[in-house]
Amino acid sequence: MIVVDRPPVNAADGTVRAGILELAERAQADDSARAVLVACAGRTFISGADISEFQTGVQKPLFNDALEPLESCTKPVVASLHGTALGGGFETAMACHYRIAQPSARMGLPEITLGIIPGAGGTQRLPRLVGARAALEMLLSGRPVTAAEALEEGLIDEIAEGDPIETGLAYAKRLVAKGAPPRPTRERAVDAAGFDDAGIAEALAKNARALRGRTTQEYVIKALRAAVDLPFAEGLAVETELSNATLETTEAQALIHVFFAEREAAKIPGLPAGVKPLEINKAAVIGAGTMGGGIAMALADSGVPVVLIEAEQEFLDRGIAKIKENYDVSAKRGRFTPEAVAERMALIEGTLDNADAADVDVVIEAVFEDMDLKKRVLAAIDAAIPPHAVLASNTSSLSLTELASATKRPEKVVGLHFFSPANVMRLLEIVRGEKTSQETLATAQAIAKKLRKVGVVAADGFGFIGNRMMLDGQWRENEVMLLEGVPPERLDAAVEGFGMAMGPNKVNDMGGVDIGTKVRIELLKREKRAHPYHVVSDALTPLGRLGQKTGQGIYRYEKGDRTPRPNPDLPPLVAKLAEVHGVARREVSDEEIVERMILPLINIGAQILDEGVAYRASDIDVVWTSGYGFPR
């Protein structure tokens, strides 16, 4: 029996690999051993190679050296999977002769999400188990499969409920009893059906959105080609070469950085060990508009019952109808079954009465971005909810400390700044006011984890982290270049070419030009900014040119069509503003556009760090990669 026990996720570093190697050789040499079981203690089977080794240096023995004696063992070798058998963990399982799994187990090769390809035989053994075409799909998406899917595809031999070691032992004994032979995966043939140009093109198209601007997919295809064309040992050598090459890419270094940065962001410096987050069993959301509705959906998606509070029946009905419509659209796209939609809708209870929030653990206020209105709403709900409950505001620009002063529990007031659509966007900016307690911050991070979001803590300053960098950095320069005569199409195309999900002018029109203007009005009450500061957008708002929702903003839109089209009304307005603000028109290269859109993010980020608005530099990276479309 080889049992790996390296909490929290049995990541396989050099010590784990050395253990597997030693015990596999010992089992082979031990005549009393009739079979070998590979299993793990704790919450999961091996969840991959220890990724931190890619930053500190990979120790010996290498994975392939550790797996060789497992596969070549002359006794049946069984892997018993539970939790998440990923990357090197799943490769270990595929190097075993037989695999069983718990019903809740998931398994796969997510390496492409780290900018690398498997390096422990995954690209050579997986196609031998499921065929090259199916292997291509799994390697390009990086999506783990469930135990049920794995059984259907022949990746595992059995699903067994119970303790993974006991079920593994029982299975191994049954194999011995029926004289089952070793079954090295390497000796299987590769079914290459569908792994041709058309099949490859189809798989790439299917994953095009996630692989935009990426190169790792090319290495995946080369490795699979080697699996199809070459004997196992030669294919494995090709994989090793390609896998090492991916590790050298900036892409991999960036994605591995983001992997750890997202996990680091969840940690609150100086949080005393004894401080525990509150349990969140029920929530209330105030305001059933776009943000409030999305936040209610995010809570329901995570199984948290929600009381959705509105001021008027008409607004409440409209809000709940919009939630149902959004769920129905997702169901049509196959994301939810009708039963799942019904379950989620059943978790959302609409009301006009704050008293219905008498038993909640957290309230998230998402009403109109107005200080006085929010203060009134917070003061009213403060009186209706239990003393332990946390009071959060979804404000994107107002002083959290001032909002908290309207309540009798400022230590329990925190900013939970969601991004639209709130049930989709991964980022949750957690804003700490001057009186926000450590327990409340820990609770906010726990809420982020529960909603499967990435929580990043920001101090209560001008635009927190994300909006500050956007408004003072990228978008400010974007507007200056508009005044210099650069068409929005060129500005957006240049940064999208760099890798941004969407150019600032399209985002501005999509979110609503007036929203930005309102945010700036509130922000500029806190700090002054030198002009020209977003003068184009703030000239469009009073003209009612608010973007997609009014048919024109920066761009023009046909009725019912969200395609941005050149707007002939923009240049004359911009020319007048350029004159007013003394901005000369000039030639600007695409290279300069990218520099002026990206470099200010670094400068403002450095100021934010210097001022202590962010705990750490990597938090700023997480904000922009998970909330503002910066290419990971």
Ligand code: T1G
């Ligand atoms: N290496 C090192 N540390 C890891 C790790 C790993 N593979 N996986 C998790 N951790 C740390 C993580 O940083 C955090 O640390 C703690 O464990 C809990 O993680 C040869 C080359 C397994 C689904 O890509 O997807 O194998 O912050 O908060 O939400 O071909 O972690 O507490 O100090 O994420 O329950 C392939 C990566 C590697 C899987 C659990 N494997 N991990 O999620 O916990 S490349 C992966 C995950 C490879 C081979 C190649 C998730 C998880 P800390 P967590 P979780």
